[in-house]
Amino acid sequence: MVSLQLSVHDDRPLPPDRDWWRGAVIYQIYPRSFQDTNNDGIGDLAGIIGRLPHVASLGVDAIWISPFFRSPMADFGYDVSEYRDVDPMFGTLGDFDALVTRAHELGLRVMIDLVLSHTSDQHRWFQESRSNRDNPKADWYVWADPKPDGTHPNNWLAIFGGRAWEWDGERMQYYLHNFLPSQPDLNFHNPEVQDALLDVARFWLDRHVDGFRFDTINFYFCDKQLRDNPALPPERRDYSTAPEVNPYNWQDHLYSKSQPENLEFLRRMRALMDEYPAIAAVGEVGDAQRGMEIMGEYTSGGDKMHMCYAFDFLSPQLPTGTRIAAIVKEFLRVASDGWACWAYSNHDVERHASRWNLDDAQMRLYLAVLVGLRGSLCLYQGEELGLREAYVPYEDLQDPYGVRFWPKFRGRDGCRTPMVWSNDSAHAGFSEAKPWLPVAFDQLPLCVDAQNADATSLLNFYRHMLAWRKTQPALVKGGLTLHDHSDTMVAWIRDHPEGDVFCAFNLAPEAASVTLPEGSWDPIEGSGFEGEIRQGSATLPAHHALFASRKR
Incomplete structure (x- = not known):
């Protein structure tokens, strides 16, 4: 791969507008599956650069790029081993700088996905922390002694299945992991950890990013006393943050996440962002019972997050008029001075065309609903094509979540298959090599080239609706x-x-x-x-x- 070596100082940021995010449309790019340029079957930053004209043609205001940092890829980049570098499979820091420059030339702002609640177990911080109980980073992760009988410190469960605690024979203690065992949770109660993560954000702000998407933003702090979570009555269980087959839904996660101490850290992060001319952030709130309420807390007062999204429109439940009204009422009740970022699809859920079994007319109508809501909007790559969930056979699965709960839950690979650009080239124009996930051939008739040529296509309808929305100030702000x-x-x-x-x-x-x-x-x-x-x-x-x- 030929690296695009470009000095960080060569970028020309877009004109400052501290309010650009309010009512903005943000397009999520999952880099592994967007465009491959070096024929290793995995998308890369150079591929994103080459496809940015397509994104700009939609009339969106910004892109959100899922993690591209150094990582062993156990969770495909959401397990970071080095925050200040690009994983070689995606390119180099020079490639990233070139991406920002090209995006700004096209009028697109760039938001990157910061995963701060946990790191990879390969991160140097964790390697030092686990070495003994007396090193300078001994308290940088959530460590706890076993119960007298050697069992786990409490009853907390991991989203990816099983206990949220992993035994470490070096320290003879358990460490907390809300996701995979290879994703240990950082200890935000330690001010040094907070300072280190603020420095990470500053590193990318100095490279002219326009903002962040903060992964699992309500998972930063856990209860200091590590109290057991209470059971959740069956009638209160919701399957928007975890599939029904996962017993994670059986607990009321009062103590393992969403702690009040998080508000002060979010204020610190906002203060850092406010040092720069026009930065914005959106936080992912993963809580099935109190997601909307937390979203209101995190976006209130103008001193924390600019916007957040909960999982109300990412759930399996079809948004009927009654349900949409209930979501709007709850939002107005708990977040009247806050701001939402609404989304139907992303890299973690079944594509909404399949999840809600929508036909073409319904896809257009639900876009109109999204356009009509008060808030900013997130679109996920391929949504503009009307892509349905791809079927990925067990032997091709990559997602550890799907492998764990197969076949009742098939994981997240079905929404992560390669973008379909053309139907007359190898692997839909994504790569000349075998892709990391198979191309969904039933998606080929919906490819970008075919829809570009059809004035009545869903792709062109998305372009039309987003352009028309910008002419209506009431719909934007x-x-x-x-x-x-x-x-x-x-x-x-x-x-x-x-x-x-x-x-x-x-x-x-x-x-x-x-x-x-x-x-x-x-x-x-x-x-x-x-x-x-x-x-x-x-x-x-x-x-x-x-x-x-x-x-x-």
Whole structure:
């Protein structure tokens, strides 16, 4: 691979705008599966550079790149062994600098995925910490003595299955791992750990990144006393953060995550980001019972995260009008002065086209719902093509999560298969070598080249809707007041000083009517949807949206 060696100082950051993130559309790139340029079957940073024009053509505001740091890849980059370097399989720091420069040339801001709650067990910090109980980093991870009978310190479970504790024969203690045993949790109660992680963030800020996506942001602190989690009654179990087959869902995780001490660390991180002209961050809140409430806490007051996302729209449950209204109501209740980042799909969940069994018309309608929500938006690579979940046979599985719970849960490989760029080249234009995951050949008819050539394609509809949204200030940064809802219909008002927008969504397979709020409303042209307004009500065709304006 020919490295793109470019000085960090050659980048020309985009014009400062501290509010750029509010209402922004962020496109997530999973680098292993986006584009391979050196024919090793794994995507790389140079591949992202080459495909950035496609991303820019969507009209998004920023990209979020999943981890590309040095890693043994037990969890495909979410197990970091060196925060300040690029793993050779993805390229070099020079390649990263070139990526930032090219993105900025195209008007795209760059957010990177920082995994701070844990490291790889190959990280030098952990290697020193485990060596004995007296070294300078002895308290950098969560260590605990066994119970008198040698069993685990408490009943905490790991998301990837089994106990959240692993025995270490060097220290003769257990260490905490909320994910794989090779992903030990850092001890955020130690101020030195916090300082070291703030230095990591500063390193990347100095390389002109525009922000961060913080992985598992509510996992940073655990209970200092390591108290047992209580059991969770079956009627309260939710399967948005872990599959039903995983007993992780049987506990109420009161003590293993989401501790109040986290708020002060988030303030420290925000203060660091505020030293730079226009930085923004989105935090992933992984909590099935209190996710929305935590999102409100973490984004309130303007001194912590700019935005967060919970798992409400990443769950297996189809968003009916009633459910969408419930999510909106809860958001307005707990995060009235905060900001959400809504997403339907990402690298950890089944693609929403399959998860909710959507056809093309429904895919367009649910995009309209996303566009209409108050908050920023995240799109996952391939979502704009309408890709469904790929089937990956057991012998090709890479995800340890899927291997652990096969066959009732097949893991996350199905949403991580290579991006399909063309249907007339080897491996869908992703690589000339055998990819790390097999190309889903039933996705080939939906490839970028084919949809580029079809003016009526879903890809071109995404471009159209995102461009149209930018012409409506109320949809980008306005407030939201819920108007009406049923299982098959939901409607709200987005208010803004430049004019209000009424949004209604007919989720039913037949036409339906909705009563308009008070005032004189006119349909907004150009959204790609039709709706007839007559005498204070509107009629929407099946699986259609209505956007109407009212001037103040």
